[in-house]
Amino acid sequence: MRKVISPEEAERRLQIIFPRAAFDTVFSSPLAAMAVAALIYVDAVCSADDAAETVRWARPTTVLWMSKAVLACDTDAERIAWSDAAAKGNRHVVALQQAWNIPFEPAYRDNSRETLRDETFKGWLTHNAIRNRPGLPKSSPLPMWSLLDSFASLFDPGMTDEEFKEAADQWRDQNLDPGTRLKAAFALNEEVHKHAVKVRLPNSNGATRTLAAGISSLIIKGIVETWALARLKLPVVLAISEPGDKVHLADDALLRKLGIKIDDKNVLPDVIIADIGSDPVHFWIIEAVATDGIVSEQRRGMLLDWAAKQNIKNDRCSFLTAFRSRNAAPARKRLKDLASGTWAWFADEPEYELAWYRIYV
Template sequence: MRKIISPEEAEHRLQVIFPRAAFDTVLSSPQAGMAVAALIYVDAVCNAQDAAETVQWARPTTVLWMSKAALEHDADLQRAAWQTAAARGNKQVSELHYSWGVPFEPAYRDTSRETLRDETFKEWKNHNAIRERTGLPKSSSKGIWSLLDDFADLFDPDLTGDAFREAADDWRDSHLDPGTRLKAAHALLTEADKHAVKVNLPNSGGTTRKLTAGKSSLIIKGVVETWSTARLSKPVVLAISEPGDKVHLGEEKALLALGITIDVQNVLPDVIIADIDADPVHFWIVEAVATDGVVTNQRRQALLNWAAKQNIKAQACSFLTAFESRNAAPARKRLKDLATGTWAWFADEPHHELAWYKVSSGDIGSGIS
């Protein structure tokens, strides 16, 4: 059997798959989340081509009688026993719970089956998420519903983060008509825009860039808006990168004038800032650390190799590792790994920085080795 998923997590994923700004909320309601959890729990998942007699079918009461106590009994034999009891009736489910030593407290009353059957399941079927058994009336006491396997795949607990969102995008592309896909894409962009982190670029006539919401983006915002303007004479943001090869170019004219090409397939730092008032132009290469990714000796060398391909000399490069706080776990864990000749900055203490360099008579106080 597939790994089970909690109703709450299923509901959260449904809201990503069917954003509420574009789809009826019945597709991603708490009851819909319970439906996904319950159908996966009883293994009511099939392929569109599977013979009907080989499919494990479920009925609305399979969802209505599900409970957190039942979901906690997640061994395959326990799940099969619950499915068998649910196919027989309410009394049998209650007796099974009693044998497990837990109360039978169904998630929903039987009177709510119409909403599930006539709205949620109907809409899922319209969007190729669930299969209905033919030849039986909707009011049949036999199970007639089973999640389609490629839809159920989206609820694998091991599929998380960007991988889940990419899979949800692929599923919509494969199963929804162009108009519905467009509505969904617009809704997702609107939702993302509401939570985006807006970064004001220095010396760019009010130019802004919107980054995906998150701790890393907030650190980048601090580096660009506060650190760079305090530390550098005339900072110009050349590029900001995000996960997934997403790159926000800063001043493209400056990139062209400096002969720099941003190759997203190559080593790429989180932020590249040039101090164009320095002579020669000095480049700051910044890594924003929300979880990991400090400028170690190895990372510093990789970034210097990248710079060399841009005809940027090593002595024209400086490196900054930016953290949320000195008290943040990544800082406590990784400060010891900073490369020689680099700096550290903390978003909650924006007017200070730390330097880590080898002390010698020739460069005491310079911070550059």
């Protein structure tokens, strides 16, 4: 059986997995933390493929009847005994704890089950953190909930803080949709400013670039990891520039083949991506806007001048301005100033894109 985790530590980790600036607080509340601790305690953990009859399922009351005193009785035999008693009903739990000389002092009242079942568990279910027993109605009194093992593994008390944060990042990447991942990344960045932003480059054999912490870097992460893969046929990141004249280059051989020379004296955009799946190769010139710096008419002209010096023709260039959100102050202020024939993208709505161009009639 997995090691037992305290509700306090479970809550701390839940707030990193589901930062409250991006998720409903029921995902990381003290009740949610007790749910993690209780389900792990009774071994209600399974894989998505386990046959239902082989899974140890639990009721919401398994969580509500749990207490710190019970969690301290952590031998496998004690945990199985308490799990079996909870599966039978309240009086069996009371009797067992009397035998253990532990008063029955549940952490929550039974009327908390609706919040746990209809809000916390339902939300976790949409994010692949928990599994419910198939074929049972929502109101069934039978045990029907079990944590998915990949989620439960995030609560191994033996993990170091760095190991946990890395595992939490991997879990979010594998289980959350792109928009939800970006919201979580923004929320975590605001809570912990010291963390650098790692960007995985597409079609580069797993290569990454590490950018300074900040909103611009998170927008760039969304552009490279989400927008480019959805929008372009075969995207290759040629360069990423950061404040302070720091430029992250792609493969030098590819740059030479494309005839592009990049240095920190150029009028560089934030990101340059080549769609090498397009014939001829098409170049996307992108600005990530945390405060200002959109592709205005003036900026577009300057960037086309730079492209011409790299022997990139105008008709092979497209321009994107990327914002954190349509509700972000820079977007509200500057959308009206976008250059004609350019696009806009918003990190918190990654499936959509705005186009601004003249209609010819």
